[in-house]
Amino acid sequence: xxESDGKRMQxxxxxxxxxxxxxxxxxxxxxxxxxxxxxxxxxKSGADASLAEECAQEVMATCWHKAHMFDPARASVxxxxxxxxxxRKIDVLRKQRRPEPEDLGWGPxxxxxxxxxxxxxxxxxQLGQAIAELPEAQRELIQKAYFGDLSHSEIAxxxxxxxxxxxxxxxxxxxxxxxxxx
Amino acid sequence: MxxxxxxxxxxxxxxxxxxxxxxEAFNLxxxxxxxxxDECRARVESYDAVGGAVLEQAPGNNVSLTPGSFEATxxxxxxxxxxxxxxxxxxxxxxxxxxxxxxGGGIDSIKWRAIGxxxxxxxxxxxxxxxARLLYIPAGAAMPDHGHxxxxxxxxxxxxxxxxxxYFARGDVExxxxxxxxxxxxxxxxxxxxxxxxDAPLRFxxxxxxxxxxxxxx
Numbered sequence: 009x010x011e012s013d014g015k016r017m018q019x020x021x022x023x024x025x026x027x028x029x030x031x032x033x034x035x036x037x038x039x040x041x042x043x044x045x046x047x048x049x050x051x052k053s054g055a056d057a058s059l060a061e062e063c064a065q066e067v068m069a070t071c072w073h074k075a076h077m078f079d080p081a082r083a084s085v086x087x088x089x090x091x092x093x094x095x096r097k098i099d100v101l102r103k104q105r106r107p108e109p110e111d112l113g114w115g116p117x118x119x120x121x122x123x124x125x126x127x128x129x130x131x132x133x134q135l136g137q138a139i140a141e142l143p144e145a146q147r148e149l150i151q152k153a154y155f156g157d158l159s160h161s162e163i164a165x166x167x168x169x170x171x172x173x174x175x176x177x178x179x180x181x182x183x184x185x186x187x188x189x190x
Numbered sequence: 191m192x193x194x195x196x197x198x199x200x201x202x203x204x205x206x207x208x209x210x211x212x213x214e215a216f217n218l219x220x221x222x223x224x225x226x227x228d229e230c231r232a233r234v235e236s237y238d239a240v241g242g243a244v245l246e247q248a249p250g251n252n253v254s255l256t257p258g259s260f261e262a263t264x265x266x267x268x269x270x271x272x273x274x275x276x277x278x279x280x281x282x283x284x285x286x287x288x289x290x291x292x293x294g295g296g297i298d299s300i301k302w303r304a305i306g307x308x309x310x311x312x313x314x315x316x317x318x319x320x321x322a323r324l325l326y327i328p329a330g331a332a333m334p335d336h337g338h339x340x341x342x343x344x345x346x347x348x349x350x351x352x353x354x355x356x357y358f359a360r361g362d363v364e365x366x367x368x369x370x371x372x373x374x375x376x377x378x379x380x381x382x383x384x385x386x387x388x389d390a391p392l393r394f395x396x397x398x399x400x401x402x403x404x405x406x407x408x
Contacts, residue, residue: 032264039260045245048253061256065263073271082235087242094210094241104214104317107221109231110287135236136243154209154244171236178239179232186228 016129019085027075035072042086043068046093052155053097063100067093081120081181084132097156112186124181131174138170195227197362199343204230208237213320215387218288219343219363222385225286226361284348284383289314292322297383300324307331320389327351327376327384340390342366344374349382351375 022038025031046067050060070092078088098106139147150169199220206212207220224231256262279287282296292314293299302310302324310326327333329349344351345363353372358364366372376382 036260039263042245043255043259043263044253045248047255048248049245051253052248058256061259064255065259065266068263069266072267083238084242086246087239090241090245091238093245094208098210102210102317104217106210107214107218107288107291109221109234110225132239132242135239136246139240139243140247150240151244151248153205153211154241156209156211169240171233171240174239175232175236178235179228182228182232 016084016133017126020080020125020129023075023078023080023085026072027078038071038085039068042071042089046089049090049093049155050097050101052151054101054156055097059100063093063096067096070096079120079181081124081128081184082178084129086136087132112182120181124177124184128174128177128181131177135170135174195229195361197356197358197364198227198230199223199363200365201233203343203365204233205237205240208234208241213389214316215314215320215322216341216343216389218292218314218316218322219345219385219387221288222286223345223361223363225288289324289347289385292316293324302326309333320387322385322387325382325384325386327374327382329376329381330378332373332375340367340388342386342388342390344384344386347383347385349380350377351382351384352377 019038019041022031022034025034026038043064047057047060047064050063051057055063067089071089074092078085083091095106098104139150142150203212203216203220207217212220220230220234224234277291279290279295282290284297285293290296293312300312302312304310308328308331312324314322314324316322324347325333325344327349333351343363343365344358346358346360348360350357350359351374352358353364353374355372356364357377358374364374
Protein backbone atom coordinates (compact mmCIF):
# COMPACT_ATOMS: atom_id res chain seq x y z
CA UNK A 9 0.00 0.00 0.00
CA UNK A 10 1.28 3.43 -0.88
CA GLU A 11 1.69 5.98 1.84
CA SER A 12 -1.02 8.21 0.36
CA ASP A 13 -3.53 5.33 0.28
CA GLY A 14 -2.79 4.81 3.93
CA LYS A 15 -3.47 8.47 4.55
CA ARG A 16 -6.88 8.38 2.97
CA MET A 17 -7.84 5.28 4.90
CA GLN A 18 -6.53 7.03 7.99
CA UNK A 19 -9.04 9.86 7.47
CA UNK A 20 -11.80 7.29 7.09
CA UNK A 21 -10.66 5.73 10.34
CA UNK A 22 -10.73 9.17 12.00
CA UNK A 23 -14.31 9.64 10.84
CA UNK A 24 -15.31 6.29 12.31
CA UNK A 25 -13.74 7.26 15.63
CA UNK A 26 -15.53 10.61 15.57
CA UNK A 27 -18.80 8.89 14.75
CA UNK A 28 -18.58 5.99 17.18
CA UNK A 29 -16.47 7.32 20.05
CA UNK A 30 -16.85 11.11 19.69
CA UNK A 31 -13.05 11.04 19.64
CA UNK A 32 -11.71 14.57 20.09
CA UNK A 33 -8.11 13.70 19.22
CA UNK A 34 -9.27 12.27 15.88
CA UNK A 35 -11.32 15.41 15.32
CA UNK A 36 -8.37 17.65 16.18
CA UNK A 37 -6.26 15.92 13.51
CA UNK A 38 -9.07 16.23 10.95
CA UNK A 39 -9.48 19.87 11.87
CA UNK A 40 -5.76 20.67 11.57
CA UNK A 41 -5.69 19.23 8.06
CA UNK A 42 -9.00 20.35 6.61
CA UNK A 43 -10.04 23.57 8.37
CA UNK A 44 -7.34 25.72 6.67
CA UNK A 45 -8.20 24.15 3.31
CA UNK A 46 -11.89 24.87 3.78
CA UNK A 47 -11.07 28.43 4.77
CA UNK A 48 -8.82 28.81 1.73
CA UNK A 49 -11.53 27.38 -0.55
CA UNK A 50 -14.11 29.84 0.81
CA UNK A 51 -11.72 32.79 0.44
CA LYS A 52 -10.98 31.81 -3.16
CA SER A 53 -14.75 31.64 -3.65
CA GLY A 54 -15.11 35.27 -2.62
CA ALA A 55 -15.51 35.29 1.17
CA ASP A 56 -13.39 37.69 3.22
CA ALA A 57 -11.08 36.19 5.83
CA SER A 58 -13.38 36.57 8.82
CA LEU A 59 -16.45 35.17 7.04
CA ALA A 60 -14.36 32.30 5.68
CA GLU A 61 -13.05 31.58 9.18
CA GLU A 62 -16.55 31.56 10.63
CA CYS A 63 -17.85 29.28 7.88
CA ALA A 64 -14.85 26.95 8.15
CA GLN A 65 -15.62 26.47 11.84
CA GLU A 66 -19.25 25.76 11.03
CA VAL A 67 -18.26 23.30 8.32
CA MET A 68 -15.97 21.43 10.70
CA ALA A 69 -18.68 21.38 13.40
CA THR A 70 -21.04 19.90 10.80
CA CYS A 71 -18.46 17.15 10.15
CA TRP A 72 -18.73 16.25 13.82
CA HIS A 73 -22.52 16.37 13.98
CA LYS A 74 -23.08 14.52 10.72
CA ALA A 75 -20.31 11.96 11.04
CA HIS A 76 -22.94 9.20 10.84
CA MET A 77 -23.89 10.39 7.33
CA PHE A 78 -20.42 9.83 5.90
CA ASP A 79 -20.33 6.82 3.57
CA PRO A 80 -16.73 5.77 2.79
CA ALA A 81 -17.93 3.47 -0.01
CA ARG A 82 -19.13 6.54 -1.92
CA ALA A 83 -16.77 9.38 -1.04
CA SER A 84 -13.38 10.20 0.38
CA VAL A 85 -13.31 12.34 3.52
CA UNK A 86 -11.98 15.27 1.44
CA UNK A 87 -14.91 14.91 -0.97
CA UNK A 88 -17.44 14.74 1.83
CA UNK A 89 -16.01 17.84 3.52
CA UNK A 90 -15.92 19.60 0.16
CA UNK A 91 -19.68 19.02 -0.29
CA UNK A 92 -20.40 20.46 3.18
CA UNK A 93 -18.20 23.50 2.44
CA UNK A 94 -19.84 23.98 -0.96
CA UNK A 95 -23.33 23.91 0.56
CA ARG A 96 -22.26 26.45 3.15
CA LYS A 97 -20.87 28.62 0.35
CA ILE A 98 -24.18 28.57 -1.52
CA ASP A 99 -26.09 29.30 1.66
CA VAL A 100 -23.92 32.11 2.99
CA LEU A 101 -22.22 33.64 -0.06
CA ARG A 102 -24.91 33.20 -2.67
CA LYS A 103 -27.85 33.31 -0.25
CA GLN A 104 -29.70 30.58 -2.07
CA ARG A 105 -31.34 27.34 -1.16
CA ARG A 106 -29.65 24.31 -2.54
CA PRO A 107 -32.12 21.67 -3.69
CA GLU A 108 -30.72 18.21 -2.92
CA PRO A 109 -31.70 14.98 -4.65
CA GLU A 110 -34.02 12.55 -2.92
CA ASP A 111 -32.10 10.50 -0.36
CA LEU A 112 -31.49 6.89 -1.20
CA GLY A 113 -31.82 6.05 2.48
CA TRP A 114 -30.59 7.30 5.79
CA GLY A 115 -26.90 7.20 5.05
CA PRO A 116 -25.02 3.93 5.29
CA UNK A 117 -27.31 1.47 7.07
CA UNK A 118 -24.60 -0.93 8.06
CA UNK A 119 -20.82 -1.01 7.82
CA UNK A 120 -20.03 -0.98 4.12
CA UNK A 121 -17.87 -3.74 2.73
CA UNK A 122 -14.24 -3.00 3.54
CA UNK A 123 -13.04 -3.94 0.06
CA UNK A 124 -15.49 -1.44 -1.48
CA UNK A 125 -14.25 1.24 0.88
CA UNK A 126 -10.60 0.53 0.05
CA UNK A 127 -11.31 0.57 -3.67
CA UNK A 128 -13.25 3.85 -3.58
CA UNK A 129 -10.63 5.53 -1.42
CA UNK A 130 -7.89 4.32 -3.73
CA UNK A 131 -9.69 5.57 -6.81
CA UNK A 132 -10.21 8.95 -5.16
CA UNK A 133 -6.47 9.06 -4.64
CA GLN A 134 -5.82 8.19 -8.27
CA LEU A 135 -8.26 10.86 -9.40
CA GLY A 136 -6.44 13.40 -7.26
CA GLN A 137 -3.11 12.35 -8.70
CA ALA A 138 -4.38 12.48 -12.24
CA ILE A 139 -5.68 16.01 -11.68
CA ALA A 140 -2.37 17.05 -10.11
CA GLU A 141 -0.59 15.76 -13.22
CA LEU A 142 -2.77 17.61 -15.73
CA PRO A 143 -1.13 20.44 -17.65
CA GLU A 144 -1.03 23.59 -15.52
CA ALA A 145 -3.55 25.53 -17.62
CA GLN A 146 -6.13 22.76 -17.48
CA ARG A 147 -5.73 22.19 -13.78
CA GLU A 148 -6.21 25.91 -13.18
CA LEU A 149 -9.38 25.84 -15.22
CA ILE A 150 -10.77 23.07 -13.04
CA GLN A 151 -9.86 24.95 -9.86
CA LYS A 152 -11.49 28.09 -11.21
CA ALA A 153 -14.63 26.15 -12.05
CA TYR A 154 -14.88 24.99 -8.43
CA PHE A 155 -14.03 28.36 -6.94
CA GLY A 156 -16.79 29.89 -9.05
CA ASP A 157 -14.50 32.04 -11.20
CA LEU A 158 -16.02 30.67 -14.39
CA SER A 159 -19.58 30.83 -15.59
CA HIS A 160 -21.09 27.49 -16.54
CA SER A 161 -20.79 28.28 -20.23
CA GLU A 162 -17.09 28.98 -19.79
CA ILE A 163 -16.53 25.70 -18.02
CA ALA A 164 -17.69 23.83 -21.13
CA UNK A 165 -16.77 20.17 -21.22
CA UNK A 166 -13.79 19.53 -18.99
CA UNK A 167 -12.13 16.95 -21.14
CA UNK A 168 -9.15 15.26 -19.62
CA UNK A 169 -10.90 14.65 -16.31
CA UNK A 170 -10.35 10.95 -15.62
CA UNK A 171 -13.74 10.16 -14.12
CA UNK A 172 -14.30 6.69 -15.56
CA UNK A 173 -13.28 4.37 -12.76
CA UNK A 174 -14.53 6.47 -9.90
CA UNK A 175 -17.88 6.86 -11.63
CA UNK A 176 -18.26 3.10 -12.06
CA UNK A 177 -17.29 2.61 -8.44
CA UNK A 178 -19.87 5.10 -7.19
CA UNK A 179 -22.47 3.61 -9.50
CA UNK A 180 -21.79 0.18 -8.01
CA UNK A 181 -22.16 1.54 -4.47
CA UNK A 182 -25.48 3.16 -5.43
CA UNK A 183 -26.79 -0.08 -6.91
CA UNK A 184 -25.87 -1.97 -3.76
CA UNK A 185 -27.57 0.64 -1.65
CA UNK A 186 -30.75 0.43 -3.73
CA UNK A 187 -30.59 -3.34 -3.54
CA UNK A 188 -30.12 -3.27 0.24
CA UNK A 189 -33.22 -1.09 0.63
CA UNK A 190 -35.53 -3.48 -1.21
CA MET B 191 -36.93 0.98 -10.85
CA UNK B 192 -38.32 3.36 -13.39
CA UNK B 193 -38.11 2.80 -17.09
CA UNK B 194 -34.75 3.58 -18.58
CA UNK B 195 -33.84 7.23 -18.90
CA UNK B 196 -32.18 7.94 -22.21
CA UNK B 197 -31.77 11.73 -22.21
CA UNK B 198 -29.40 12.95 -19.52
CA UNK B 199 -27.98 16.20 -18.26
CA UNK B 200 -24.75 17.51 -19.75
CA UNK B 201 -21.38 17.25 -18.02
CA UNK B 202 -21.07 21.00 -17.73
CA UNK B 203 -24.36 21.23 -15.85
CA UNK B 204 -23.52 18.30 -13.56
CA UNK B 205 -20.10 19.75 -12.85
CA UNK B 206 -21.64 23.15 -12.11
CA UNK B 207 -24.02 21.48 -9.67
CA UNK B 208 -21.12 19.77 -7.89
CA UNK B 209 -19.11 22.99 -7.87
CA UNK B 210 -22.08 24.96 -6.55
CA UNK B 211 -21.94 27.61 -9.24
CA UNK B 212 -25.31 27.19 -10.97
CA UNK B 213 -28.39 29.36 -10.52
CA GLU B 214 -30.92 27.91 -8.08
CA ALA B 215 -33.39 26.95 -10.83
CA PHE B 216 -30.70 24.85 -12.53
CA ASN B 217 -29.80 23.22 -9.23
CA LEU B 218 -33.46 22.31 -8.85
CA UNK B 219 -33.42 20.67 -12.28
CA UNK B 220 -30.31 18.65 -11.43
CA UNK B 221 -31.65 17.58 -8.01
CA UNK B 222 -34.94 16.53 -9.61
CA UNK B 223 -33.33 14.58 -12.44
CA UNK B 224 -30.76 12.93 -10.19
CA UNK B 225 -33.59 11.80 -7.89
CA UNK B 226 -34.74 9.58 -10.77
CA UNK B 227 -31.45 8.84 -12.51
CA ASP B 228 -28.69 6.78 -10.89
CA GLU B 229 -26.43 7.35 -13.89
CA CYS B 230 -26.39 11.11 -13.36
CA ARG B 231 -26.24 10.68 -9.58
CA ALA B 232 -23.00 8.74 -10.03
CA ARG B 233 -21.71 11.42 -12.41
CA VAL B 234 -22.54 14.19 -9.92
CA GLU B 235 -20.79 12.28 -7.15
CA SER B 236 -17.72 11.87 -9.33
CA TYR B 237 -17.69 15.63 -9.90
CA ASP B 238 -17.98 15.97 -6.12
CA ALA B 239 -14.83 13.84 -5.99
CA VAL B 240 -13.10 16.34 -8.28
CA GLY B 241 -14.13 19.01 -5.78
CA GLY B 242 -12.62 16.88 -3.03
CA ALA B 243 -9.36 16.71 -4.97
CA VAL B 244 -9.40 20.49 -5.54
CA LEU B 245 -9.96 21.02 -1.81
CA GLU B 246 -7.23 18.56 -0.89
CA GLN B 247 -4.74 20.20 -3.25
CA ALA B 248 -5.70 23.75 -2.34
CA PRO B 249 -2.71 25.07 -0.45
CA GLY B 250 -3.88 24.89 3.14
CA ASN B 251 -0.48 25.83 4.49
CA ASN B 252 -0.55 29.48 3.48
CA VAL B 253 -4.00 30.06 4.97
CA SER B 254 -3.85 30.53 8.70
CA LEU B 255 -6.75 30.04 11.03
CA THR B 256 -7.66 32.61 13.65
CA PRO B 257 -5.98 31.83 16.99
CA GLY B 258 -8.40 29.81 19.10
CA SER B 259 -10.18 28.51 15.99
CA PHE B 260 -10.25 24.91 17.18
CA GLU B 261 -11.57 25.86 20.63
CA ALA B 262 -14.24 28.02 19.02
CA THR B 263 -15.27 25.06 16.88
CA UNK B 264 -15.46 22.77 19.90
CA UNK B 265 -17.67 25.40 21.57
CA UNK B 266 -19.91 25.39 18.49
CA UNK B 267 -20.12 21.61 18.72
CA UNK B 268 -20.96 21.76 22.41
CA UNK B 269 -23.84 24.07 21.50
CA UNK B 270 -25.43 21.12 19.69
CA UNK B 271 -26.39 20.48 16.09
CA UNK B 272 -28.49 23.23 14.50
CA UNK B 273 -32.10 22.28 14.00
CA UNK B 274 -32.83 21.21 10.50
CA UNK B 275 -36.30 21.92 9.40
CA UNK B 276 -37.01 19.21 6.92
CA UNK B 277 -40.57 18.95 5.82
CA UNK B 278 -41.40 15.38 5.00
CA UNK B 279 -43.99 15.23 2.29
CA UNK B 280 -45.68 11.92 1.57
CA UNK B 281 -44.31 10.17 -1.51
CA UNK B 282 -45.73 11.58 -4.71
CA UNK B 283 -45.95 9.56 -7.91
CA UNK B 284 -45.15 12.56 -10.12
CA UNK B 285 -43.03 14.99 -8.12
CA UNK B 286 -39.65 13.87 -6.71
CA UNK B 287 -38.77 15.25 -3.26
CA UNK B 288 -36.81 18.35 -4.33
CA UNK B 289 -39.78 19.56 -6.36
CA UNK B 290 -42.21 18.83 -3.56
CA UNK B 291 -40.21 21.22 -1.40
CA UNK B 292 -40.77 24.01 -3.93
CA UNK B 293 -44.41 23.21 -4.57
CA GLY B 294 -45.14 22.71 -0.89
CA GLY B 295 -46.62 19.25 -1.35
CA GLY B 296 -47.57 16.78 -4.05
CA ILE B 297 -49.13 17.09 -7.47
CA ASP B 298 -52.42 18.38 -5.99
CA SER B 299 -50.64 21.32 -4.36
CA ILE B 300 -49.47 22.84 -7.65
CA LYS B 301 -51.09 26.22 -8.27
CA TRP B 302 -51.64 26.08 -12.02
CA ARG B 303 -52.37 29.13 -14.11
CA ALA B 304 -53.76 28.78 -17.61
CA ILE B 305 -51.59 30.38 -20.28
CA GLY B 306 -53.71 29.56 -23.29
CA UNK B 307 -54.51 26.65 -25.58
CA UNK B 308 -54.99 24.33 -22.63
CA UNK B 309 -51.42 24.80 -21.46
CA UNK B 310 -50.94 25.66 -17.77
CA UNK B 311 -47.90 26.67 -15.81
CA UNK B 312 -46.78 27.21 -12.24
CA UNK B 313 -43.71 29.35 -11.62
CA UNK B 314 -41.55 28.10 -8.77
CA UNK B 315 -39.84 30.46 -6.32
CA UNK B 316 -36.12 30.49 -7.13
CA UNK B 317 -33.40 33.13 -7.28
CA UNK B 318 -33.78 35.59 -10.13
CA UNK B 319 -30.73 34.59 -12.20
CA UNK B 320 -32.81 31.82 -13.79
CA UNK B 321 -36.40 30.65 -13.64
CA ALA B 322 -38.13 27.34 -13.00
CA ARG B 323 -41.69 26.41 -13.74
CA LEU B 324 -43.91 23.40 -14.08
CA LEU B 325 -45.77 23.04 -17.36
CA TYR B 326 -48.97 21.17 -18.00
CA ILE B 327 -49.57 20.29 -21.63
CA PRO B 328 -52.78 18.47 -22.60
CA ALA B 329 -52.27 15.12 -24.34
CA GLY B 330 -51.55 15.65 -28.02
CA ALA B 331 -51.25 19.43 -27.70
CA ALA B 332 -48.31 21.39 -28.99
CA MET B 333 -46.30 23.84 -26.99
CA PRO B 334 -46.21 27.21 -28.70
CA ASP B 335 -43.23 27.38 -31.04
CA HIS B 336 -40.45 29.21 -29.36
CA GLY B 337 -36.84 30.05 -29.92
CA HIS B 338 -34.41 30.04 -27.07
CA UNK B 339 -32.22 32.76 -25.77
CA UNK B 340 -30.02 30.95 -23.34
CA UNK B 341 -29.99 27.48 -21.92
CA UNK B 342 -33.34 25.79 -21.42
CA UNK B 343 -33.80 22.38 -19.87
CA UNK B 344 -37.10 20.54 -19.89
CA UNK B 345 -37.65 17.35 -17.95
CA UNK B 346 -40.69 15.10 -18.21
CA UNK B 347 -42.43 14.20 -14.96
CA UNK B 348 -45.60 12.66 -16.37
CA UNK B 349 -46.61 11.56 -19.86
CA UNK B 350 -44.17 12.25 -22.66
CA UNK B 351 -43.40 14.71 -25.42
CA UNK B 352 -41.68 14.62 -28.73
CA UNK B 353 -40.08 17.21 -30.91
CA UNK B 354 -38.78 16.95 -34.45
CA UNK B 355 -35.90 14.73 -33.41
CA UNK B 356 -36.72 12.74 -30.33
CA TYR B 357 -39.09 11.20 -27.79
CA PHE B 358 -38.89 12.17 -24.10
CA ALA B 359 -40.51 10.14 -21.31
CA ARG B 360 -40.47 10.47 -17.50
CA GLY B 361 -37.01 11.40 -16.26
CA ASP B 362 -35.72 12.41 -19.69
CA VAL B 363 -34.30 15.93 -20.03
CA GLU B 364 -34.11 17.94 -23.18
CA UNK B 365 -31.28 20.44 -23.08
CA UNK B 366 -31.71 23.23 -25.62
CA UNK B 367 -29.52 26.21 -26.33
CA UNK B 368 -30.00 29.37 -28.35
CA UNK B 369 -29.43 27.62 -31.68
CA UNK B 370 -32.39 25.38 -31.23
CA UNK B 371 -35.79 26.06 -32.64
CA UNK B 372 -38.37 23.43 -31.96
CA UNK B 373 -41.99 22.51 -31.44
CA UNK B 374 -42.50 19.92 -28.75
CA UNK B 375 -45.81 18.03 -28.81
CA UNK B 376 -47.23 16.13 -25.85
CA UNK B 377 -47.78 12.42 -26.38
CA UNK B 378 -51.40 11.54 -27.17
CA UNK B 379 -51.82 8.97 -24.37
CA UNK B 380 -51.59 11.19 -21.34
CA UNK B 381 -51.40 14.85 -20.32
CA UNK B 382 -47.79 15.85 -19.98
CA UNK B 383 -46.24 17.53 -16.93
CA UNK B 384 -42.72 18.93 -17.22
CA UNK B 385 -40.24 20.90 -15.22
CA UNK B 386 -38.70 23.63 -17.37
CA UNK B 387 -35.84 25.87 -16.34
CA UNK B 388 -34.14 28.61 -18.27
CA ASP B 389 -31.57 31.32 -17.65
CA ALA B 390 -33.23 33.67 -20.13
CA PRO B 391 -36.81 34.61 -20.93
CA LEU B 392 -38.33 32.45 -23.65
CA ARG B 393 -39.41 34.19 -26.80
CA PHE B 394 -42.58 32.90 -28.33
CA UNK B 395 -43.39 33.54 -31.94
CA UNK B 396 -46.77 34.57 -33.25
CA UNK B 397 -48.96 37.32 -31.87
CA UNK B 398 -51.16 35.47 -29.41
CA UNK B 399 -48.38 33.80 -27.47
CA UNK B 400 -46.55 37.11 -27.40
CA UNK B 401 -49.44 38.78 -25.62
CA UNK B 402 -49.81 35.82 -23.30
CA UNK B 403 -46.12 36.07 -22.56
CA UNK B 404 -46.55 39.51 -21.11
CA UNK B 405 -49.03 38.23 -18.57
CA UNK B 406 -47.62 34.81 -17.99
CA UNK B 407 -43.98 35.78 -17.44
CA UNK B 408 -42.81 33.05 -19.76
